[in-house]
Each structure stands twice: as structure tokens, then as C-alpha cells.
Amino acid sequence: MIVSGAWQRAAHGAMLIGTDGKTRPTIFAEMSALASRTGAINLGQGFPDEDGPAEVLEAARQAISDGVNQYAPGAGMPVLREAIAAHQKRFYGLDVDPDREVLVTAGATEALAATLLALLETGDEVVTFEPFYDSYGATIALAGAVHRTVPLRAPEFQPDHDDLRRTVTDATRIILVNNPHNPTGSMLSRETLQLIVELAERHDALIVTDEVYEHLTFGQQHIPVATLPGAASRTITISSAGKTFSTTGWKIGWLTATPELVEAINAVKQFLTYTNGAPFQPAIAVGLGLPDSYFTDLAWTLRAKRDILSAGLVKAGFTVSQPQGSYFVVADAAPLGFADAADLCRRLPELAGVVGVPISAFVSHENKADFASLVRFAFCKKVPVLEQAASQLARLAA
16 A cells, blocks of 8 residues: 555554554544444444434524525535634634634634644744544644644543643644543643643744533633633634534534634635535534523533443442533443553453553653553443443443
């Protein structure tokens, strides 16, 4: 198999190519296939097993019936761009021009890819926190940039500020922030976010924020980086509808930034998907306009699910970190005698009829040992499914 230099780097960044040069499926694909093959409960992949709000689903059906089935404008339908701007004002007090400062994308993943490919030159450095969502490493590599990481240590999964200061330098082009964080479920403090802005100003870096879990927080207010003093002009804010409205398959995402940054990113985005999801765009506009009670209830419902799974994991003998946001809980398998979470995850279907994902899948090769015994479990499932998973995991303590 012949792979071009850029794609070879990207594949390595996504940990798809082994030391023998052969391509392999990601751990996520492997674990999902394992769940399907064994009939195990799949708590490895982060997607809900319930549909989103009826109003949003009906709006999509209506749009299809009304003939909204051809290409949408490249920047996104005006109705959705206006809804995104209104959302930013309503929840965060941010004034966003829907015509010049909003770009609709094929999910947050495309928003991230278009942003990094547009704004990075070969050799630029990108700083992320580690563990990091796997597409970050792949896209940074694809852009020919250098990936630097700052560790988030268990159990709180917060960065050391001195580590952050040492890692961000004049060579840093982008600081990439995922908050609330996948896979750890942690949320960065205001002090850490302010330090990120301070370092970006000092070193003339841009800030890219992945905020797809912005409404899935548990007792802690989400703080968009763009709301902090000095941040708005250098911040690209990325989010999506999939997590908030349980429509991950629709792939409707967006970003907001200054007109100059949006224009540069759109110049790349137009050669990726150009446009997507025409009938889903007005439907997500409906979702963004739902009353506050929808967003509040969403977080409370997910919090209850978190607690069900966390209690089951503790009963099974894991040490569990309490997530402040997202879909995920991190459990340490070391107390159960498993030093290698990847090995445990491959055995879990047999041992407990459940599938999880090792945190080492989100970590660069040289740092895997620091996270070797940690497993990520998703709790965005129906309550009976989580209760059954908790019951089956109890077998590990027997």
C-alpha cells in the first residue's frame, strides 16, 4: 500500500499505522466491532441510544417534505446561522454577526479540520491537553504541524500551570482547547482559561475551542474562552448539534470567529464538504431556540445517568473520577489488578458483557504508561441499559 507523506503523517497521528507499517482499525472501531460480535453492551462509543427532541425531528421531516433537499449555501443556511448567533448571545452574551462570523460545517470534526488546515503552516506548533480526542493528532499531522501536549493528570484531570507555560512558546500557532473535555469529563477552571488567553496574547497564538459538550455540564457553568477579556479576536469557537440534540448522525456543526478567520477557514472548507445536511439545518435552528428548560433538563437527565454508571463501576471495584461534563466517566482498573486497560477492554465482553475504551487510545505513544490502567465508559445510554451494564460489571468484584 502506498500512502502519501501527508496522509502517512495523519494516519500515524491517529495511531492507525503500526510499527510494521500496516494499517489497523482504531481502537474505537475495534471495540464497537467487538461489542457487535459478542452482544456486549457498548459503552465504548459516545453516541446516545435515544432520539432527540420531537420538535427538532419533526422540523427535519417537514423540511424534507418542503423540498429542502438540495445544496445549502456554502456558509450554511441563514436561518441556522442566525440561530447560532442568537444562541451565543442568549447563553453567553456574545455578539456574533450571522452573515460574517458564523460558518456551518459537517459536524465539529470538519470545523476543526478546516480550521487547522487553513491556519497552520508546516512546522507550526499546536498545543493540546492530553489525553486528546483522536482526530486532533491526525489533523495536526495532516497539516504538517508539530503536536505539543500538556498532561491532564488523574483524578482531577487539570493541567499544571507551569507545564502550560513551558509548552506554549513563540513557536505555538494554535492552542487547542476541548472544554468540557473528552475523554476525561473534566472542565477547565476560569483561572486556567485566563492563563490560556494570557499565553496566546504573549506568544501571538490563536485559540481554537472545541465546545461540543457545552450544555452537558453537571453543577458547573460552562465558560466559553471567547467571553474572556482579550480572547474574542483570536478565538475560533467550535460546537455542534449532535451532542445537545442527540442527532450525532446528522453531522451539523459550526464555528464562530472574526470575519477574517471565517473567510480563511471557509476557503478550505469549500474543498472538503462544501455544504451538507440541508434539511437538518433548519431543524437544528429550531433546536437552538428551544426553551431554557430543555437544556437544563438535558443536563440533569445525563447527570442521573452518570451517577448510575459511576455507582456500578465503584461497586465493581474500579476507582472512578467524577466527570463535570460530557458523556464520559473514567475508571481506573488498577485496583482490580488490571495494569493494562487495553487488554482489559478486549476481555470485558467475556468478563462482564460490557465494552469500554482504554484512555491510552487518546494519548501519544510516549505517554501511554501514565494512563495505562484507565478506561473510558460512555453513559449517554438509556437508564435500563446502564443499570444492566452496572449489574454485569459487578461480576468483576466476585
